[in-house]
Structure formats: C-alpha cells, structure tokens
Amino acid sequence: xxxxxxxRLLSTAILLAQGHAWxxxxxxxxxxxxxxxxxxxxxxxxxxxxxxxxxxHHIEARPSLIAQMRSxxxxxxxxxxxxxxxxxxxxxKAGNAKIQxxxxxxxxxxxxxxxxxxxxxxVTPFSGDVHVxxxxxxxxxxxxxxxxxxxxxxxxxALAPLEKTRIEQQLKQFxxxxxxxxxxxxxxxxxxxxxxxxxxxxNFAYLWLWLGLTPMADLEPKPGVPPTPAHLxxxxxxxxxxxxxxxxIAQHHDPRPxxxxxxxxxxxxKLVVLPATVTDEQPDALFRWYDLxxxxxxxxxx
Amino acid sequence: xxxxxxxxxxxxxxxxxxxAGLGHSDLLLRGAFNEHLSAEAILGxxxxxxxxxxxxxxxxxxxxxxxxxxxxRAGRFASQIGYLNELHPHTDDFTERPLLYRGFLGGHWYxxxxxxxxxxxxxxxxxxxxEVFGGKKLVPPASAASGQRIxxxxxxxxxxxxxxxxxxxxxxxxxxxxxxxxxxHHEEADGQAHxxxxxxxxxxxxxxMHISDLVxxxxxxxxxxxxxxxxxxxxxxxxxIHPQLDPALKHAASSLGAVWRFxxxxxxxxxADRARLHLAQLHxxxxxxxxxxxxxxxxxxxYKPSHKQTLRLQLTRQVAxxxxxxxxxxxxxxxxxxxLQYVLSFGAHGAHAF
Numbered sequence: 325x326x327x328x329x330x331x332r333l334l335s336t337a338i339l340l341a342q343g344h345a346w347x348x349x350x351x352x353x354x355x356x357x358x359x360x361x362x363x364x365x366x367x368x369x370x371x372x373x374x375x376x377x378x379x380x381h382h383i384e385a386r387p388s389l390i391a392q393m394r395s396x397x398x399x400x401x402x403x404x405x406x407x408x409x410x411x412x413x414x415x416x417k418a419g420n421a422k423i424q425x426x427x428x429x430x431x432x433x434x435x436x437x438x439x440x441x442x443x444x445x446x447v448t449p450f451s452g453d454v455h456v457x458x459x460x461x462x463x464x465x466x467x468x469x470x471x472x473x474x475x476x477x478x479x480x481x482a483l484a485p486l487e488k489t490r491i492e493q494q495l496k497q498f499x500x501x502x503x504x505x506x507x508x509x510x511x512x513x514x515x516x517x518x519x520x521x522x523x524x525x526x527n528f529a530y531l532w533l534w535l536g537l538t539p540m541a542d543l544e545p546k547p548g549v550p551p552t553p554a555h556l557x558x559x560x561x562x563x564x565x566x567x568x569x570x571x572x573i574a575q576h577h578d579p580r581p582x583x584x585x586x587x588x589x590x591x592x593x594k595l596v597v598l599p600a601t602v603t604d605e606q607p608d609a610l611f612r613w614y615d616l617x618x619x620x621x622x623x624x625x626x
Numbered sequence: 627x628x629x630x631x632x633x634x635x636x637x638x639x640x641x642x643x644x645x646a647g648l649g650h651s652d653l654l655l656r657g658a659f660n661e662h663l664s665a666e667a668i669l670g671x672x673x674x675x676x677x678x679x680x681x682x683x684x685x686x687x688x689x690x691x692x693x694x695x696x697x698x699r700a701g702r703f704a705s706q707i708g709y710l711n712e713l714h715p716h717t718d719d720f721t722e723r724p725l726l727y728r729g730f731l732g733g734h735w736y737x738x739x740x741x742x743x744x745x746x747x748x749x750x751x752x753x754x755x756x757e758v759f760g761g762k763k764l765v766p767p768a769s770a771a772s773g774q775r776i777x778x779x780x781x782x783x784x785x786x787x788x789x790x791x792x793x794x795x796x797x798x799x800x801x802x803x804x805x806x807x808x809x810x811h812h813e814e815a816d817g818q819a820h821x822x823x824x825x826x827x828x829x830x831x832x833x834x835m836h837i838s839d840l841v842x843x844x845x846x847x848x849x850x851x852x853x854x855x856x857x858x859x860x861x862x863x864x865x866x867i868h869p870q871l872d873p874a875l876k877h878a879a880s881s882l883g884a885v886w887r888f889x890x891x892x893x894x895x896x897x898a899d900r901a902r903l904h905l906a907q908l909h910x911x912x913x914x915x916x917x918x919x920x921x922x923x924x925x926x927x928x929y930k931p932s933h934k935q936t937l938r939l940q941l942t943r944q945v946a947x948x949x950x951x952x953x954x955x956x957x958x959x960x961x962x963x964x965x966l967q968y969v970l971s972f973g974a975h976g977a978h979a980f
Contacts, residue, residue: 375847375848388754389742408976419692419694419697427661449932449972550889577852
C-alpha cells in the first residue's frame with residue numbers, strides 16, 4: 325500500500341519535473357515558425373503570437389504577448405520589417421535579455437534567405453507599407469523554408485546543447501520529407517504554370533514564383549493600403565479584357581472587395597480564399613498547408 | 627510626425643488654439659546603442675498663440691540586458707502613470723487628451739527622471755514600476771519650498787480573454803511634494819483655466835494623485851486590421867490640493883471612451899469626460915478654493931487610408947454647470963467645437979503599445 329503510494333508519488337513528481345524541464349521555451353511570431361520549431365524539437369513549449377486568421381503586419385503588443393515574451397528562451401520571427409509594428413515593443417517591454425536583437429535567442433527567418441521585390445526608390449508617407457528589404461512572406465516557398473529550417477535547427481541546438489542530436493535527427497527527417505514532397509507538388513501543379521491571377525497583398529508572392537503563376541493585378545492600390553473604389557474599377561477593366569484564372573485572397577483579408585470584383589466578372593467561383601499560413605501548429609502543418617495550396621489552386625484551374 | 631488641426635473654438639483646458647495650428651508634432655530618433663542599451667530622443671513642436679514652440683520631449687537610455695525581468699530607464703521621458711500618458715499623442719483616438727490629462731498632467735507629462743520596472747514571470751502580464759522625477763515639468767519651480775522630487779508607483783496587469791479580446795488594468799499613485807504658485811483672485815481668474823493653455827505643466831495639482839485605468843479591446847479572431855472595438859476608462863483623484871486648504875478637498879476626473887474600427891480604414895468614436903475641480907487662488911493673502919465642474923462629450927470620425935495618415939473630424943461639446951462660485955473657473959466652455967485634424971508620419975513605422 326505504502327509502496328504503491330510512494331511509486332505513484334514518484335511518478336507524479338517525475339511527470340511534474342518533466343513538465344517543467346522544457347529544453348526551450350519558444351515564442352513564435354507566426355504559426356509557421358511554431359510548427360517548424362515543433363518539427364525540429366518535438367515537445368518543445370511554443371507560444372504562437374498570431375494565427376492564420378490575423379494579419380501579421382497589424383498585431384498589437386498585447387499584455388499576453390509581453391508575458392509570453394518574458395519567459396521565452398528563443399523568439400522565432402519572420403523579420404524584414406513584417407513585425408515592425410509590434411515586435412520591438414514586445415522586446416522593449418518584456419525585460420528579457422535573451423530575445424533582444426543581436427542575441428542568439430532572437431531568430432529572424434528572413435536573415436537566412438534571399439528576398440524578392442525589395443522596394444527601390446524613396447519611401448514617402450504615401451508609398452504604403454513597403455518593405456525596403458523585400459517581401460517577408462518567405463514561408464510560402466518550400467525551398468526557402470528548408471533553408472530557414474536548417475538555420476533554425478543550428479540555432480536551437482546552440483541554445484539547447486543537450487538536444488543537439490535529436491534536433492539534427494529531426495532536421496534530417498524534415499529534409500527527407502520535403503525532398504520527397506517538393507517534386508510531387510511541382511508535378512501536380514504543372515497545369516498552373518503561366519496562368520494569371522489577381523491577388524490582394526503580396527502574401528503569397530513566393531508561392532506564385534515557385535508554382536509559375538503570374539500575378540497580373542493586386543487589389544491593394546499600394547502595399548498595405550486597403551482597396552479603393554477607383555483602384556477596383558481599374559482592376560475590373562483590366563480583368564475584363566484579360567480574364568484571370570482566379571482571384572486569390574488570404575483568410576485574414578476583408579473579403580468584400582474581392583467578392584465584389586468576382587461578382588462583377590460573373591465568376592464568383594473564381595474567388596479563392598486561402599489561409600496565408602498553417603492553420604494549426606503541429607509539426608506536419610506545413611506539409612498539409614502546401615498540399616492545400618496546390619489542391620485549391622488546381623480546383624479553380626480546371 | 628506631423629499633426630495639423632483646425633479648431634472652430636478652443637476648448638476650456640484645451641491644447642489647441644482657435645483656427646489652424648500645429649498640434650503635437652515631433653521628430654523621433656530611436657535605436658539600440660549596443661546589446662545592453664537602447665535610446666530614444668524626440669524633439670517636439672507645436673504652435674502656441676500662433677508661434678512655433680519646440681521642446682525636447684524625450685531623451686533617454688534604457689537597459690536591455692538586466693536579469694530577472696528588470697529594466698531601468700534614465701533621462702527625459704513620459705511617466706507611465708495612467709493609460710494614455712506614456713503613449714505618444716499622435717496615436718490618440720481624439721484630437722485632445724481627456725480632461726483628466728489636460729487638468730492634472732498638463733496633457734502629456736514627461737520629465738527628467740529615473741524609472742525601474744519589473745515584469746513578473748507569470749503566465750499573464752504583471753508589471754510593477756517606480757519612477758522618480760525632477761518634477762519641473764509638472765509643477766514649475768515657484769515657491770521657495772518646492773524643489774522636491776515627484777515619485778510614482780505603477781502596477782499593470784493584463785491578459786487575453788479568449789481569442790477575440792484582451793484587457794489591461796493599471797493602478798498608479800503619484801506623490802507630489804511641490805506646491806504650485808497660486809494666482810491672485812483679482813486678476814482675470816479665468817486665465818488660469820483658459821489662457822496659458824500650452825504650458826506643459828499641470829493646472830490642478832495636489833500632493834497625491836491616484837489613477838485607475840482599464841482598457842478592453844475586441845477584434846474577431848484577434849484580427850484587428852479589419853475590425854476592432856477599443857474601450858478605455860480612466861479615473862483620477864487628486865488630494866491635498868494645497869497645504870493651506872481643507873485636506874478633504876479633492877479634484878476628480880474620469881474619462882470613458884469607445885472607438886469602433888468598422889472598416890480597415892474607418893473609425894468612429896465617442897468619449898465622455900467629467901471633472902470636478904477646485905481652483906486654489908490667493909484672495910487678500912488668504913488661500914481660497916473655488917469649485918468648478920466641467921463636462922465634455924466628443925464624437926469623432928477618422929479616415930486612415932494607411933497607417934501613416936489619419937484625417938479626423940471631431941465634434942466636442944463642453945458644459946460647465948453654472949453657479950455663483952463656479953462662474954470664474956470655467957467661464958467659457960466651448961459649447962460646440964468642431965476640429966479637423968490631419969496626422970502624417972514620415973520614415974520607418976515605429977512600434978506601438980497596446
């Protein structure tokens with residue numbers, strides 16, 4: 325009796341100890357980095373600051389996020405100014421030395437890959453939300469994502485040396501899974517090559533580049549500026565003379581302008597509303613997300 | 627940062643003149659020195675009585691590498707008491723700050739001082755802070771006795787309520803041993819409340835002040851880009867107004883505001899402010915207090931084509947209930963004032979607080 329009780333107490337204590345002995349506590353600015361962190365170190369404690377239903381440019385430095393940042397060992401963010409409106413405030417308020425810029429605990433994905441479409445020219449208050457370093461939405465390209473995964477694995481291993489071997493094994497598995505899937509996605513997406521689409525904001529720019537789709541117009545008159553009636557009628561005229569394969573917007577966008585345009589074109593079925601990133605934070609969420617992108621675009625292509 | 631406004635009628639305790647004027651505009655420099663320190667400097671401009679005035683508003687360094695959630699800031703900066711005070715006025719939802727800020731804190735109180743904050747390692751947000759300031763910006767050196775420092779204590783707690791909303795509650799206390807210089811009653815007493823509207827010092831002071839503030843924000847799925855409701859409430863009480871007056875006399879003011887972003891580029895808001903004040907004056911060598919009440923209600927509509935620009939139209943109504951003793955405290959409330967404001971920000975977009 326006493327022995328059973330003792331055993332139970334011991335196992336509870338071990339469970340509790342394990343529960344608190346996270347190798348790392350990760351603060352992920354976007355859910356794709358939460359999923360990737362989990363893929364590289366299963367069981368890691370991760371807070372994701374945003375979901376696929378939120379516009380990552382426009383997050384507020386909420387109290388709950390400051391508290392999560394306070395206890396993080398590693399912050400994994402996109403960078404290239406995507407989080408310029410909120411991340412610096414979290415860093416300033418969290419009182420956490422580990423996740424300040426320049427520290428190994430602050431990881432920016434965009435630092436490890438090449439970016440497309442850097443804004444060239446003079447930035448004025450009327451340029452919109454331009455990214456002078458280039459488009460930050462790098463997770464929509466699986467090849468760039470792999471490069472980020474390798475860099476993140478190195479960083480995680482440096483911060484949690486006891487888990488180094490496990491992280492390396494996990495990375496190898498992840499690389500193999502991607503190496504298998506990328507050619508298959510490319511094969512499936514062949515019918516999409518050269519087709520034109522209308523988009524809203526450059527959330528999927530890397531996906532279009534990868535799959536060979538041509539964005540012919542953007543519903544935003546300038547980056548980050550909501551669609552205006554004048555700009556919508558210009559886009560309507562353009563798409564009437566040159567009908568696009570689809571209108572693609574993200575789930576976090578206001579759907580009204582795209583609905584109006586697809587209605588005017590007499591093609592409401594051409595409107596595709598996609599999650600701009602993974603819809604959960606499981607380790608395989610990224611695979612499922614690329615799958616979903618390819619399938620949904622193929623549906624509208626036929 | 628540029629803030630230009632046209633006001634049909636200046637408000638009692640207001641910071642904007644009648645006619646066109648430059649509001650709280652500023653030049654900001656921000657950066658990290660090294661891995662241990664970050665710094666910020668703000669040179670502010672505004673027009674006062676048709677002249678352009680400038681002032682160094684912020685010039686501070688803050689630690690980035692202290693252990694255990696500690697942060698220390700030194701230099702000139704805005705105190706963190708209340709909800710709005712530490713926020714830059716260009717992000718305000720209304721053209722003028724609430725009455726309690728205009729009456730008790732000179733609109734936006736920044737001063738030379740030292741701050742120490744501790745953020746707790748809790749699953750919700752908990753921050754304790756203490757500040758010590760020179761105090762010249764709140765109560766200018768006047769009587770020989772003043773010269774003491776002003777200190778503050780501040781607690782902030784906050785968290786999310788599900789996926790759609792979040793809240794923050796703050797409690798602040800301020801200890802102010804400085805005594806403001808009193809005006810002579812025989813002079814145009816209204817000048818106290820109406821003229822000199824641009825001095826950054828507070829017009830109703832006391833030895834201690836307490837502020838409680840609550841903010842609640844809601845957005846479907848937390849996606850505040852498309853739609854958001856922000857509700858904020860603040861209450862401030864100032865006690866021990868003057869050493870020679872009844873210690874039971876208190877100033878009190880409250881503000882309740884709600885803003886609804888109903889479209890990615892449109893916002894509408896309402897705010898109700900109430901203040902009950904006592905104007906301390908010298909009358910034939912004796913210190914006397916006159917009670918004054920002021921109500922202010924505002925509605926605004928803002929168009930934000932991008933987050934670098936805001937065009938705001940605001941209608942403000944002030945009412946000062948009349949009474950023989952109150953006549954001189956707020957003799958000229960703005961019964962109707964229409965304000966048109968344009969805010970434009972240049973350069974890199976800075977991060978904003980909750």
